[in-house]
Amino acid sequence: MCTDKDNKYVNFIPVKSSINWDEYFMVQAMIASFKSKDPSTKVGCVFVDDNNHQLSMGYNGMLAGIDESKIPWGNDKGVNYELQKYGYVIHSEANAIAHAKCSLKGARVYVTLFPCPECTKQIASHGVKEVIYLSDKYKDSDEVRVSKKLMEMASIKYRHLAISKELISSINNYFIKMIDEIVV
């Protein structure tokens, strides 16, 4: 026979989160990038406040509501600028800032690719204090050097965040299990 004393701690199971806040928001930025139609470069971002509440998110895409069939998605720079995607695409950070429903002052942003100078200027103008990036594959470009210079001048911290394949695999397994368990 169990006594109250024996049962006292029966439901006090040690628990821990499967994902930390940094990973959680970077994975959200990765999911946002997955929505982009850009065939060569998909970028996503999430703006977050000090309480770990999401403020806005975005991915690179064309202007909402326009006929995308009339816009080129190719990245061949050997043709007239009018026929390159660069003239038309809005970057993920600019999209997220444009659609934010509240101030981004003091926020941090998780982004899958280090921001370009144009987005960095917008990030700085809106008072964002930290940039956390997944990839810095253009780190040797003049553009990224300018972005970093701008961030340093504007006192915006930036840091790299790695996402492990083990985490992605465990999220994948979790989703598959979730789908498998749905009884319709």
Ligand SMILES: [Zn+2]
């Ligand atoms: Zn940009």
